[in-house]
Each structure stands twice: as structure tokens, then as C-alpha cells.
């Protein structure tokens with residue numbers, strides 16, 4: 001694996017962000033020669049590894065950036081705007097489909113827990129703001145792990161009402 005360095009990029013959507021330049025995560029080959037993959041977006045270059053064929057983004061936000069500046073609840077809003085701009089009609093239909101599935105989900109989290117878990121502590125990995133655990137039966141105590149600081153704080157307050165925690 002080649003050495004990695006942190007670079008600041010000026011992002012249109014997020015301001016200045018710290019990213020780590022990286023070589024192929026699979027075989028370690030540097031692939032910065034030649035044109036990037038056509039699915040690249042602004043400074044996020046997608047590379048096809050010439051050694052092993054692995055397809056990857058040649059930089060990644062540093063961990064602290066992921067937990068705040070580029071947290072899920074912010075990146076999804078930015079992506080929503082971008083998709084509406086590039087494919088207004090198909091994106092509208094896709095949003096409708098997701099809205100329908102949201103209103104009629106096949107199985108809700110509390111139902112799954114109820115069907116498969118023993119009474120006690122249950123952990124939701126990537127718990128968001130914790131609302132997915134609403135309706136959890138009293139014999140379960142909700143715990144959560146969430147990378148976004150803002151969402152983790154909301155989930156923590158939410159779960160504390162049930163003697164649980166989120167970090």
C-alpha cells in the first residue's frame with residue numbers, strides 16, 4: 001500500500017474538506033495516470049485499477065469530516081438536489097417509489113426485533129436519529145451506533161427515555 005497524505009479541497013457543496021488520497025485499496029497500486037472513470041464527479045475521481053480491476057474513489061474524507069461536514073443527513077440533501085437537476089423526471093418517480101415504500105414498509109424494525117431477538121438490549125448499527133426503534137416493545141432496551149454526530153445526539157436523547165444509549 002502506498003503512502004497516504006491529507007489534502008484540503010474546496011467543495012462547492014461543503015466548503016473546505018479534508019481528504020486522504022489513496023491508492024487501490026485492494027492491491028495498493030497507484031492509478032493516477034490516464035483519464036478517470038466517466039462516473040467521476042468534480043474532484044472525486046473514480047479509478048479503475050490497472051492491476052486488479054478494482055473500481056474505487058481515489059480519495060476519501062478523513063474520519064472527522066465524515067462525522068460532521070459530510071454527515072449522512074447533509075450529503076443526502078446535496079445529492080437530492082444534484083439528482084433533481086440532472087434527471088428531474090426519473091428522479092421524481094424514484095422518489096415516489098421510495099415514499100410509497102416508506103409508508104408501507106414490508107417489515108418495521110420493532111417487528112423484526114420482536115420476532116428474532118431475546119428480551120434485553122438491542123443495538124441498531126447506523127441508527128440515524130433513532131426513530132426507527134419507535135414502537136419497540138418494553139422488554140427491549142434500544143442502543144445505537146451512528147457516525148453522524150448530530151443524529152447520534154438525537155438518538156441518544158431518544159434512547160435515554162428507554163434507559164438506552166447511542167454513541
Ligand SMILES: [Zn+2]
Nearest residue numbers: 024027049052
Ligand atoms: Zn488494484
